[in-house]
Amino acid sequence: MAAQIETRSLRVRPYAITGGRTRARYQLLVETMISVPRYDPEFSATLLPESHALYEHARRPVSLAELSALLNIPLGVIRVLVSDLAGDERIFVHPTGHSYRYDNTILERILDGLNKLSA
Amino acid sequence: MRKVLIVGAGQAGLQLALTLREHSYDVTVMSARTPEEIRNGRVTSTQCMFHTALQYERDYGLNLWEAETPKVEGLGLSIAAPDNSRALDWMGPLDRYAQSVDQRVKMAAWLELLEDKGGKVIYHGVTTSDVDSLTKHYDLVLIAAGKGELVQLFDRDPERSPYTSKQRALAVSYVHGAPRRPEHPDTYAVRFNVQPGVGELFVIPGYTFSGPCEIPFFEAIPGGPLDAFSDQPPAAEHWSRMLGLMREHFPWEYERFQHAEVTDGQATLAGGYTPVVRQPVGNLPSGGAVLGMADVVVANDPITGQGSNNASKCAAFYAQSIRERGDRPFDREWMRETFERYWEDARHVTDWTNAMLQPPPEHVMNLFGAAQTNETIRRRFVNGFDDPSDFKKWFLPPDLAEEYLASVS
Ligand SMILES: Cc1cc2nc3c(=O)[nH]c(=O)nc-3n(C[C@H](O)[C@H](O)[C@H](O)COP(=O)(O)OP(=O)(O)OC[C@H]3O[C@@H](n4cnc5c(N)ncnc54)[C@H](O)[C@@H]3O)c2cc1C
Numbered sequence: 001m002a003a004q005i006e007t008r009s010l011r012v013r014p015y016a017i018t019g020g021r022t023r024a025r026y027q028l029l030v031e032t033m034i035s036v037p038r039y040d041p042e043f044s045a046t047l048l049p050e051s052h053a054l055y056e057h058a059r060r061p062v063s064l065a066e067l068s069a070l071l072n073i074p075l076g077v078i079r080v081l082v083s084d085l086a087g088d089e090r091i092f093v094h095p096t097g098h099s100y101r102y103d104n105t106i107l108e109r110i111l112d113g114l115n116k117l118s119a
Numbered sequence: 120m121r122k123v124l125i126v127g128a129g130q131a132g133l134q135l136a137l138t139l140r141e142h143s144y145d146v147t148v149m150s151a152r153t154p155e156e157i158r159n160g161r162v163t164s165t166q167c168m169f170h171t172a173l174q175y176e177r178d179y180g181l182n183l184w185e186a187e188t189p190k191v192e193g194l195g196l197s198i199a200a201p202d203n204s205r206a207l208d209w210m211g212p213l214d215r216y217a218q219s220v221d222q223r224v225k226m227a228a229w230l231e232l233l234e235d236k237g238g239k240v241i242y243h244g245v246t247t248s249d250v251d252s253l254t255k256h257y258d259l260v261l262i263a264a265g266k267g268e269l270v271q272l273f274d275r276d277p278e279r280s281p282y283t284s285k286q287r288a289l290a291v292s293y294v295h296g297a298p299r300r301p302e303h304p305d306t307y308a309v310r311f312n313v314q315p316g317v318g319e320l321f322v323i324p325g326y327t328f329s330g331p332c333e334i335p336f337f338e339a340i341p342g343g344p345l346d347a348f349s350d351q352p353p354a355a356e357h358w359s360r361m362l363g364l365m366r367e368h369f370p371w372e373y374e375r376f377q378h379a380e381v382t383d384g385q386a387t388l389a390g391g392y393t394p395v396v397r398q399p400v401g402n403l404p405s406g407g408a409v410l411g412m413a414d415v416v417v418a419n420d421p422i423t424g425q426g427s428n429n430a431s432k433c434a435a436f437y438a439q440s441i442r443e444r445g446d447r448p449f450d451r452e453w454m455r456e457t458f459e460r461y462w463e464d465a466r467h468v469t470d471w472t473n474a475m476l477q478p479p480p481e482h483v484m485n486l487f488g489a490a491q492t493n494e495t496i497r498r499r500f501v502n503g504f505d506d507p508s509d510f511k512k513w514f515l516p517p518d519l520a521e522e523y524l525a526s527v528s
Binding site (some may be wrong): 010028048050051073074075077079080081083089107 | 124241242246248252253255256
């Protein structure tokens, strides 16, 4: 068996050894907001039903928790579908935590909501 | 690019994911824990891996700790006599060294490495209903979630599973400050100590966050004196309890450990499980099928230290089958064939491990006894840990054992 398995001499740089990096490429927490940066109806039509519904809903910023509830899809599945679309840059994952406060889309959304309230 | 989803970020799942990434598969791993949580969590194993399994890691550059990890060059057996002296006491050399890297160190870094290599990682405790909805989005879904609840997707195979209850209660501590065994001060060796009727004490030289360590590991016969950790005591107390029991039942090991201390507050483990072999294909309500890996489908007692070795071999066999499949569908038939190919190797581990859980039969005691003065027997036994398929040729069947003994005496 050992001989059959093709070996690659691609050595991994050992920086991962020391650890300490906490960065995950996407922080997909329940409260994480996502949105579609450039909506593409043709692309949307090619998606499987769950991804299609998700993509359509994310034309406006929406949290993973909301999506899971709205679409009645388990959170784990939402996370996977979002990760896939985000990997292809079809969906933008809004940074969570510290930078959240400075996220313009969120600010606009909050302002939008406030405007509606006062109208 | 074929899309593969792997649930579970242990030896099997991550090794397969990293292997498939090197061959440009679109790989997603779902992990219940983040790297930080793994690093700050409890130890999970003693994870001693022998040459064949280590080589599969090396083939893909995953042996990131090889230089600083103790090289285990032998395996020793000591069996207590009724007066607590040693009835047998020998060490055999491994042709090629073994190593044990704390799974917390390894899995946390492998997860980060996978992301750096373009794999997708999703942190989520996966449920069966998640799996049900996910299968249609992937060409192949593998369940590599160890002994967690997702095993419910796979039926127990009674023909391959002789036991219906746990055979040993397990207790582990990672410690610093213990020298090597005084008989062989220059050699790192795994020590296999047997107290008949009570259980076994393994000692494995390993590597953890704070450097090289020793990992004493009780395999307690349930209800016996070593089965004393079900209250899950805090680390320091767990270790001092192990030390007390070591002094009483394995006094020849106690000496070198009396001043040792646990490596960290999460460096102890207590538990146990029933050895089991499961059907490899899980069928989901939505009509999808998933393939089980490593501990999910073949979980042996750790008495022979083979689970991580099996996980590595399983990942290597499955990667091979996945690549050979090309663009054809990963259907149920392919899944069963893929598992059977792995089982052809793994069944020898299961047979040998299940046998080692029983009191040693006469022919085994004869072999162990003769090994005291016969290096050829010692060497063959010890190297069987790297290739357990050898045991059926000379060790397990009584008639072959007698023939072998006659041929080497
Ligand atoms: C005390 C002890 C000592 C051992 N000593 C040795 C030894 O010396 N040598 C040896 O070779 N083997 C040893 N083993 C066995 C070895 O540790 C295991 O067989 C091996 O780790 C199995 O690898 P795996 O990838 O199948 O599963 P695991 O290593 O268990 O990994 C499974 C992963 O899946 C994750 N997971 C579980 N459920 C979910 C879920 N629902 N959603 C998402 N993720 C999930 C878990 O968090 C875990 O990270 C020992 C085991 C024990 C208990």
